[in-house]
Amino acid sequence: MSYLAPGTPENVALAQHVNGRLRAEARIVAARAFLFRALGFGSFAALAGIGAGAAFYGYASMHEVQGAADKLAAALTTALSDVTLKTKGEVTLTDNTLRLEGGLPKGGGRPDVAALTTNQGKSEAPATTAIRTSFTVFKTVPYLDGSIVTGWNFKGDEAKPEKQYCYVTRPQSFGDGTTSNQTTVAIDGQVLPQPTRSEVNFAVIARNCVWFDPSKL
Known part of the structure; x- marks a missing residue:
């Protein structure tokens, strides 16, 4: 076994190699962290987009149903305004008796x-x-x-x-x-x-x- 003295070319080369390895691993860790952050942000954006789309779709559906209800109400109002209701009844006299001019004959019980x-x-x-x-x-x-x-x-x-x-x-x-x-x-x-x-x-x-x-x- 041999020990390299400080400052020797071999020691300098080894130190440079170790430093390069550490920097490479640091870059890998940073890249992985950036990847995870990007995936998280992308998932959040996708879920937010889906939620917003569902909200807008529900809002549009509600307005569409409300519009259809308004149209139906307007159609019914128009139809009812054009309908003529007729009632059938009988007219009675205020003295509660229908009288014929001359009255009823005494013998027959009926008018002439x-x-x-x-x-x-x-x-x-x-x-x-x-x-x-x-x-x-x-x-x-x-x-x-x-x-x-x-x-x-x-x-x-x-x-x-x-x-x-x-x-x-x-x-x-x-x-x-x-x-x-x-x-x-x-x-x-x-x-x-x-x-x-x-x-x-x-x-x-x-x-x-x-x-x-x-x-x-």
Whole structure:
């Protein structure tokens, strides 16, 4: 074994070689650290980009749904503004009785149909065509905020009604207006079956129906 003296060419060469090796390893370590930092930054940027893209996509989807909802609401509003609602009802007199001029005859219990039909339809209908006149007499009884109405359907040549029916009518709000809700409870004196979910008691209402009675005319 030999020992090299300080300052000898061999010792200087060995020192330079060791220094070069240390610098190379330091550069390798620095390169690896830079690589790891770059990978970390790149992963962070990629995840941030994915998150931002998902956020923008969600925001755009929400606005697209909101826009579709607004369009649907506008279409429904336009459609409803063009719709004409029609209601069907019956007009009753304030004194609760439909009266014919001249009143009802005492003997027959019905109006003078011949007087009502005089000179009606002669110019329009052929001579061979039979003209039938029918009418309805309404009897009304107040009930809560509505009324109980009994209708007598007469033919022109009968002393008693051909058919009778009784219904209850009450006002019902519909949008900005008010219409009537009509429920038939009895026909020809017979109470109809009580519906399961009906708020109207048919038996109670039927006791207030005014059925045709010649003795009371």
